[in-house]
Amino acid sequence: MKWIKETKGKRQAAIGAVFLVVFLSLVMALSCAEFYKRYKEQVIHTEESQLLTIAGIIGNNLDMFLNEQLEQIDLFYSSENGLLGEKMQMNRKISYFLDKNEKLYNWIRLICPDGRQILYKAGTEPFYEAAEAEHTPAGHATNAQITGKKISEETGWYEMYIEKQVEANGAVYDLVLSMDLEQLYRQIVEPVKIGKGGYSIVKDQDTYIIMHHVKSQIGLEALEDRQKMYTQLDLDDLKQWLERQNKEDKGAGLIHTYIWDNPELKAVKRVAAFQAIYIQGERWIVNSTIPLTELSQPLDTMMEILVGIAVLYMVLLITATVYILYNRFRTISQYREIAYLKEINQGMEMVAKKNDEIRHYQRIQSLGMMASHIAHEFNNYLTPVLIYSELLENDDTISEENRQMIHEITDSVDKASDLSKKLLAFSRQDTGIRLERLDFAQEVRKAMSVVRQLVPAAITLKTKIPDTPQYALVRQGMAEHILMNLCKNAFQAMEQSDKKELTVELAEMGTDQLCLRISDTGCGIPEDVQKKIFEPFYTTKGSRQGTGLGLSVVRNIIASVGGKIEVESRQGEGTTFLLMIPKSSSEEEGNLRKRLKSVSRIAIISEDARMSAYKGKKFEKTGQIEVYTHPAALLDRVQKTPSFYGLIIADEVLPMMNGIELCEMIRRMNPEIRLLLLSEQDGSDVQWYLNNGMIDRFMLKQDFFSEFEEAIKAK
Numbered sequence: 001m002k003w004i005k006e007t008k009g010k011r012q013a014a015i016g017a018v019f020l021v022v023f024l025s026l027v028m029a030l031s032c033a034e035f036y037k038r039y040k041e042q043v044i045h046t047e048e049s050q051l052l053t054i055a056g057i058i059g060n061n062l063d064m065f066l067n068e069q070l071e072q073i074d075l076f077y078s079s080e081n082g083l084l085g086e087k088m089q090m091n092r093k094i095s096y097f098l099d100k101n102e103k104l105y106n107w108i109r110l111i112c113p114d115g116r117q118i119l120y121k122a123g124t125e126p127f128y129e130a131a132e133a134e135h136t137p138a139g140h141a142t143n144a145q146i147t148g149k150k151i152s153e154e155t156g157w158y159e160m161y162i163e164k165q166v167e168a169n170g171a172v173y174d175l176v177l178s179m180d181l182e183q184l185y186r187q188i189v190e191p192v193k194i195g196k197g198g199y200s201i202v203k204d205q206d207t208y209i210i211m212h213h214v215k216s217q218i219g220l221e222a223l224e225d226r227q228k229m230y231t232q233l234d235l236d237d238l239k240q241w242l243e244r245q246n247k248e249d250k251g252a253g254l255i256h257t258y259i260w261d262n263p264e265l266k267a268v269k270r271v272a273a274f275q276a277i278y279i280q281g282e283r284w285i286v287n288s289t290i291p292l293t294e295l296s297q298p299l300d301t302m303m304e305i306l307v308g309i310a311v312l313y314m315v316l317l318i319t320a321t322v323y324i325l326y327n328r329f330r331t332i333s334q335y336r337e338i339a340y341l342k343e344i345n346q347g348m349e350m351v352a353k354k355n356d357e358i359r360h361y362q363r364i365q366s367l368g369m370m371a372s373h374i375a376h377e378f379n380n381y382l383t384p385v386l387i388y389s390e391l392l393e394n395d396d397t398i399s400e401e402n403r404q405m406i407h408e409i410t411d412s413v414d415k416a417s418d419l420s421k422k423l424l425a426f427s428r429q430d431t432g433i434r435l436e437r438l439d440f441a442q443e444v445r446k447a448m449s450v451v452r453q454l455v456p457a458a459i460t461l462k463t464k465i466p467d468t469p470q471y472a473l474v475r476q477g478m479a480e481h482i483l484m485n486l487c488k489n490a491f492q493a494m495e496q497s498d499k500k501e502l503t504v505e506l507a508e509m510g511t512d513q514l515c516l517r518i519s520d521t522g523c524g525i526p527e528d529v530q531k532k533i534f535e536p537f538y539t540t541k542g543s544r545q546g547t548g549l550g551l552s553v554v555r556n557i558i559a560s561v562g563g564k565i566e567v568e569s570r571q572g573e574g575t576t577f578l579l580m581i582p583k584s585s586s587e588e589e590g591n592l593r594k595r596l597k598s599v600s601r602i603a604i605i606s607e608d609a610r611m612s613a614y615k616g617k618k619f620e621k622t623g624q625i626e627v628y629t630h631p632a633a634l635l636d637r638v639q640k641t642p643s644f645y646g647l648i649i650a651d652e653v654l655p656m657m658n659g660i661e662l663c664e665m666i667r668r669m670n671p672e673i674r675l676l677l678l679s680e681q682d683g684s685d686v687q688w689y690l691n692n693g694m695i696d697r698f699m700l701k702q703d704f705f706s707e708f709e710e711a712i713k714a715k
Contacts, residue, residue, distance in 0.1 A: 018321075020321075021317055021318065021321055024317065025314060025317070028310050028313060028314075029310065032306045032307075032310055035306065036299070036302070036303055036306065039299065039302055040299055043295055043298060043299060044254070044271055044292075044295065047271045047290065047295055048252035048253070048271055048273055049252070051194070051252060051271060051272065051273035051288045051289065051290065052250060052251075052252050052273040052275065052288075054192055054194060054200065054273070054288045055200065055250070055273050055274055055275035055286045055287065055288040056250070056275045056286075057192070058188065058189055058192055058200055058275075058286045058288065059275045059276075059277035059284070059286040060277070061188050062184070062188055062189070062202070062277060062279070062284070062286070063277050063278075063279060065184070065187075065188055066146070066279055069104075069144075069162070069179070070143070070144040070145070070146070070162065071144075073144040073162060073164050073175075073177065074143055074144050074164070076093070076097055077093070077097075077144075077164055077166045077175060090110070090166075090168050090173070091118075091126060094108050094110060094120045094126075094175075095120060095126070098120055098121070098122040099122055102122045102123075103180070103183045104179060104180060104183050104184070104187075105122075105177055105178060105179055105180065106121070106152065106154075106155070106159055106178040106179075106180050107119055107120060107121045107177075107178045108120045108175060108176070108177050108178070109129070109175070109176040109178075110126075110173055110174075110175060111173065111174040111175075111176070112171075112173060113171045113172060113173065116128055117129040142165050143164070144162050144163070144164040144177075145162065145163055145164075145280065146160060146161070146162055146279065146280050146282075147161050147162070147163045148160070148161045149161065149181070149204075149210065151218065151219045152178075152180075155180065155182060156215055156218060157180060157181055157182035157185075157215070157218055158181040158182075158210045158211075158218065158219070159178045159179060159180055159181060160178070160179045160181055160184075161176055161177070161178060161179075162176070162177040162179060163175065163176055163177075164177070181210055181211055182211075184211070185202070185211040185212075185213075189201075189202065189211055189286075190213065192288075194288060194289070194290050195290045195291075195294045196294060197290065197291045197293075197294055198288070198289060198290030198291070198294070199213050199288075199289065200286060200287065200288040200289075201213075201217075201286075201287050202284055202285070202286055202287070203222055203245075203284065203285045203287065204282065204283075204284055204285075205282055205283040205284070205285075206221070207221055207222045207223065207242055207245070207246070207285070208220070208221050208222070209221075209222055210284075212260075213261070214260045214261040216260070216261075217260050222238070222242055223235060223238060223239055223242050226238070230258075230265060233258060233265060234256075237255050237256040237257065238255065238256075238257055241253070241255050241272070245274050245276075245285050245287075248276075249275070249276040250273070250274060250275045250276065251273065251274060252271070252272065252273035252274075253271075253272065253273075254269060254270070254271060254272075254292065255269070255270055255272050255289075256268075256269055256270075257269075257270055257289075268291050268292075268293075269291070269292045269293075270289045270290060270291055270292060271289065271290050271291075271292055271295065272287060272288065272289040272290075273287075273288050273289075274286065274287045274288070378416075382413055382416055382417050383417075385409075385413050386410065386413045386414070386417065389406050389409045389410045389413060390410060392406045393406045393407055393410060436473070436474065436475065436476065437471055437472070437473055437584050438471065438472065438474055438476070439469040439470060439471060440470050440471065440472040440474060440479065440506070440514055440581065441465050441466050441467075441468070441469060441470040441506055442469070443474065443476075443478070443479040443480075444465055444479045444483070444504070444506050444516065445465055446479070446480065447479040447480035447482075447483045447484070448463055448465075448483065448504060450480060450484070451483055451484065451487050451504075454484075454487075454488075454491075455487075455491070455502070456491055456500075458500050459491060459494060459500040459501070459502055460500060460501045460502070461502050461504070462501065462502070462503045462504070463503075463504045463505070464503070464504075464505040464506070464507075465504075465505075465506045466506060466507070466508075470506065470508070470514055470583070471583065471584040472514055472561070472581050472582060472583055472584050473561060473562075473582070473584045474561050474581065475557075475561070478557055478561070479516075481553075481554075481557065482516070482554050482557060482558070482579065483504065483518070485551070485553065485554050486518045486554065486577055487502065487504075487518065489551075490502050490518065490520035490522060490575070492522075493520055493522025493523050493524075493574075493575065494520055494521060494522040494523075495522075496523060497521055497522050497523065497574075499521045500521060501520070501521045502518075502519070502520050502521075503517070503518070503519040503520075504516075504517070504518055505517040505519075508583070509580060511583075512582060512583050513580050513581065513582060513583055514580070514581045514582075514583055515578060515579065515580055515581075516578075516579040516581065517576060517577070517578055517579075518576070518577045518579075519574060519575070519576040519577075520574050520575055520576075521573070521574040522574055522575060523571065523572065524569045524570050524571040524572055524573055524574055524575055525567070525569040525571070525575055526571060530567055530569060533551050533567065534551050534552055534555045534565075535552065554579075558579055558580075558581070561581060561582070562581075562582045563579060563580050563581040563582060564579075564580050565577065565578070565579050565580075566578045566580075599623060599646035599647045599674070600623055600624070600646055601623065601624050601625075601626070601644060601645045601646055601647075602619070602623065602624070602625045602626070602645065602646070602647045602648075602649065603625075603626050603627075603628060603634055603637075603645045603647075603648045603649070604625065604626070604627045604628070604648075604649045605627075605628045605629070605631060605634050605648065605649070605650050605651060605654065605659075605662065606627075606628075606629070606649075606650070606651035606654070606678070607629050607651065607653070607654065607655070608651060608701075610705065611627050611651075612627055614627055614708075614712075615627040617712060618712075619711070619712035623712075625712070626645075629655075630654075630655055630656075631654055631655070631656055631657055631662050632656070634648070634662075634666075635662075635665060635666070638666055638669050638670065638673075639669060642669045642670035642673075643670060643672070643673075645673065646673070646674060647673070647674045647675075647676065648663075648666060648673060648674070648675055648676070649676045649678060649704075649708075650662050650663055650675065650676070650677055650678065651678050651679075652677060652678060652679040652680075653679075653680075659677050659678070659679075660677065660686065660689055660694065660695070663675045663677060663689070663694055663695050664689075664694050667694055674696050674697075675694075675695045675696050675697075676695070676696065676697045676698075676699060677689075677695045677697070677698050677699075678698075678699055678700075678701050678704055679698070679699075679700065679701065680700070680701055681700075682700075686698050
């Protein structure tokens, strides 16, 4: 007793130490998580400030550059410099200006007082154009002014128009200069690098993109055009961001957007900032952004340091705890060794017992295979006897007396053949998962026709089976298997009894159950044994007379259909087994009709072309059916909204993964969703997934189409 108390006290001390370690570890983990969270917020805030500064610098540079260009144009084409005295001098001046700014300006148009238009392009000779040119002056502009912009048909980029009125030879000429905004982007915006994946863009006051590193985005309205072009994308975050840009002159934040130069349009979370600038009264927006993942490097480094510190702390703490506990428990090591030896001895005895049980089960399995083979061979031997007896019976030379004897031989062979077929069917019983709505009363009657042939002459068999159909969700041959096991036990129990009477009765129990009652007048079962009779391999008959598997198998069969089994017994009076089986009404839910009443959406995932017929169909007036052919699309939908579908019907054969793997992934996303697996073959391999809730039901395809079509039929 003293040793027990000491052991108990030290066990409590060990538990306390473990709890202390766990508590301190939890505190450390929470502290690291909180530090990481705050540090991440600080990094993002700092990056937002930097991006806001970058956007402001780019905006100022654009404003300054454009103002400088306007001043340069005013100065260059000023009449005071004396270079515009002759028309030839003007031509040379325009050509010189284009050559000097070759990449910045696409062309310059000179509009003469008489309406003629001369177009100048760098590297080419000037030529006259028709009166209706690509861009005509909006009005008289003494000083250079920005008058508009348009996407160039040649480059695909925006070109901005600058107008200037000049005097020469006593006449007034209009100049229209086309500035290439691509070159403006390359000179001012693009050189400002923002990490590896960062960039800046420029939008006008109507949120049209006028400068962007992805050419396909040039000219798009930042929201509406993208919504039309990329209908599959979620642009709600972008919409809120643009609304903010329209209301504020500057700001920063996190935004969910996409990589526009990626063919797959991969989603990305970005840190972004914007700054509004005003170019001669028109509001432009400079937007600078960087992927959030690029900021993770310092965060990851910090996290690695924190994890390293935490691991080191844990190692030191565990080492200290182990050392302390080792010193405390060292004095009872001998007692532990004795306990270990006892446990090892018990374990070895248990292993030996289990090995005996396994060998016993293998012998029983071999006997079952032999019984099936013997039934086959027995039937083969009966076949020639039946054939020759029928030939003799039809032979006209046989006397009537002999013909009668041959007829009796034929009848006996027919009965023996029928018995052989029933034994063979019994040895091949369906142990799969498929349940059928059957008349259980009829199943019991068929089973009793087999049992009657095996009843010993000294035993009186009584049956009470209702004539009206009693429907239940059961398996073919299930009643035969159950009654053969229980009746055989009853026969053996009544061998020494004075009264030998076996009663089999089927009756309704309430409104939702059937009760199969098997009673005998045998020796009965002791009360202490009744608790063990359903254990596998437990038998009171000895290894030569019983296997110990019969009642265990019966219990498993009953449990597989949602029923239960009970035993009532008194020694010397007899035993009664009560088998309760759920009834199946005429409006059984197995046909899917009732189940669909609580479902608003159904998803079918299959490459079977027949499934496409259900796409867009309605059920129960408001229910919708959607059909997928690839798991990725369905998983994306369920991941975004786990409760979007109430029922998912999955084919076992799918691309990338099988139906079971898909159901497992969906079950993790939404444990409440109903999952139905379809297959072309028997589903005995999916029993484990049914038992563990990975799928709710299995159906063969040929059964599914008829049942599902009936279920969704409009009322």
